Amino acid sequence: xxxxxxxxxxxxxxxxxxxxxxxxxxxxxxxxxxxxxxxxxxxxxxxxxxxxxxxxxxxxxxxxxxxxxxxxxxxxxxxxxxxxxxxxxxxxxxxxxxxxxxxxxxxxxxxxxxxxxxxxxxxxxxxxxxxxxxxxxxxxxxxxxxxxxxxxxxxxxxxxxxxxxxxxxxxxxxxxxxxxxxxxxxxxxxxxxxxxxxxxxxxxxxxxxxxxxxxxxxxxxxxxxxxxxxxxxxxxxxxxxxxxxxxxxxxxxxxxxxxxxxxxxxxxxxxxxxxxxxxxxxxxxxxxxxxxxxxxxxxxxxxxxxxxxxxxxxxxxxxxxxxxxxxxxxxxxxxxxxxxxxxxxxxxxxxxx
Numbered sequence: 001x002x003x004x005x006x007x008x009x010x011x012x013x014x015x016x017x018x019x020x021x022x023x024x025x026x027x028x029x030x031x032x033x034x035x036x037x038x039x040x041x042x043x044x045x046x047x048x049x050x051x052x053x054x055x056x057x058x059x060x061x062x063x064x065x066x067x068x069x070x071x072x073x074x075x076x077x078x079x080x081x082x083x084x085x086x087x088x089x090x091x092x093x094x095x096x097x098x099x100x101x102x103x104x105x106x107x108x109x110x111x112x113x114x115x116x117x118x119x120x121x122x123x124x125x126x127x128x129x130x131x132x133x134x135x136x137x138x139x140x141x142x143x144x145x146x147x148x149x150x151x152x153x154x155x156x157x158x159x160x161x162x163x164x165x166x167x168x169x170x171x172x173x174x175x176x177x178x179x180x181x182x183x184x185x186x187x188x189x190x191x192x193x194x195x196x197x198x199x200x201x202x203x204x205x206x207x208x209x210x211x212x213x214x215x216x217x218x219x220x221x222x223x224x225x226x227x228x229x230x231x232x233x234x235x236x237x238x239x240x241x242x243x244x245x246x247x248x249x250x251x252x253x254x255x256x257x258x259x260x261x262x263x264x265x266x267x268x269x270x271x272x273x274x275x276x277x278x279x280x281x282x283x284x285x286x287x288x289x290x291x292x293x294x295x296x297x298x299x300x301x302x303x304x305x306x307x308x309x310x311x312x313x314x315x316x317x318x319x320x321x322x323x324x325x326x327x328x329x330x331x332x333x334x335x336x337x338x339x340x341x342x343x344x345x346x347x348x349x350x351x352x353x
Contacts, residue, residue: 010176014208017168025059030207031166033065036084037075040091041229042302043214043222046273051170051209053096062102063164063334064092066327069107069114073150074142089323091232094313099326103164105334106327112338113163119345120155123188124181129154132177158182163338167202172209179206193348200344215269217246219262228266233313236303243267243299248291256283264291267298274301 021028032052034040040049056062066085071078085106092104107114129135129151138153139146149156154177161169161182169179186201194200215221216228223229228246230239248263256279258265268279271294275282286293316323346352 007173007176010179010206011208013205017205017207021055021058021060025055026061028055028168029061029063029164029166029202030055030168030170031063031065031161031164032170033067033160034088035067035070036081036088037071038084038224039087039231039233041222041224041231042270042273043216043229044091045095045232046214047172047209047211048170049092049095049097051211052102055170056096056098056102060168062097063166064097064102064104065160066104066106067160069149070153070156073147073153074138074144076144085327086320086323087233089327090313090316093316093323093326094232094309099330103330103333104326105330107160109327109331110163110334110338112335112342113159114156115342116159116163116345117152117155119189119349120158120185121152123185123192124155128181128184132181134174134177137174154178154181155185158185161204162186162201163341164334165202165341167204168207169204170207170209172213176206179204189345189348193345197348200341200348214273215258215262215266217243217263217266217270219258219264219266230270230302232306232309235310236307239302239306240299243295243302246295248294252288252290254283254286254289254291254294256280264294267291267294271298271301274305 017028030052032048034044034048052062052064066088068078068081068085071081089104093099097104132154135146135150135153139150144150157178158181160166162185169175169182171179182204186203189201190199213221216223216226217230218226218228220226220228230242234242246263246267248267249261251261251264254264254268255261256265256268258269265279268282271277271282272279282297286297343352
């Protein structure tokens with residue numbers, strides 16, 4: 001019998017939830033978010049943003065967190081953070097996240113949600129925190145020392161998910177350990193403190209993404225630091241320039257071969273996801289047209305797909321007051337929910353004086 005924390009079990013549950021979401025969307029509360037460390041790019045859009053909009057439009061209770069406190073888990077500065085946060089809200093709105101249906105809020109603006117850290121930290125052991133593979137991976141990727149905040153990052157994520165009684169979180173396979181720990185915390189809290197009352201927290205399940213990871217223009221992981229990403233906020237001209245400068249190879253015949261031709265294949269993947277066609281089909285069509293023809297095709301595919309999104313974004317760029325209002329209202333709603341949850345926690349723990 002498979003372990004309840006195995007990928008196979010998580011995938012089976014995820015498939016069942018996905019099917020039920022079409023029938024009973026109101027039974028699900030989704031929480032997801034991003035760290036405001038820079039501009040969101042095509043990888044973010046196709047990997048998560050598009051899926052969030054679909055869940056929102058199905059009628060699921062959707063919540064999107066701007067994880068500003070989590071920026072300092074592995075960075076020593078908060079330079080540009082305000083600008084990054086406002087630009088993130090613009091990207092969300094431009095991509096179709098509707099503030100009337102989805103709560104958009106910032107970590108640092110919701111003290112009651114962060115206050116859950118104290119009881120939650122009492123429910124996990126040091127060993128459980130130290131063996132979390134995602135924390136180790138993030139520490140290695142950043143080259144930063146293991147701060148207390150980075151070590152307790154999964155507990156902070158549990159606070160994010162549970163303060164709004166989230167029961168589904170869209171994640172990739174690598175994030176499953178975070179969901180397991182959140183489920184463990186919810187279960188331990190309910191078992192320890194809710195003997196004479198209803199359970200306070202739901203048990204959370206992963207909604208596993210079936211979208212393949214979009215590689216950057218050079219075939220590597222799409223990343224700001226590699227300069228291989230196309231940001232949602234880029235103009236058509238900036239996009240064309242970024243694609244034109246991308247590295248391919250000297251072979252004229254265009255083929256899809258991610259291992260041996262990462263640059264060409266990265267461009268084909270970008271064109272494929274924007275057009276709904278397959279990489280091989282596009283490669284065969286371009287054939288001996290070479291990298292010049294390929295880059296022209298990719299530029300048109302990206303710019304055609306993102307034209308309406310960029311038009312909307314341009315409107316928000318010229319109305320910063322509206323963007324600030326959206327975030328202020330999201331923060332207000334999040335505080336209301338967090339205070340109510342914290343009151344339930346205090347009641348369950350017998351800490352109402």
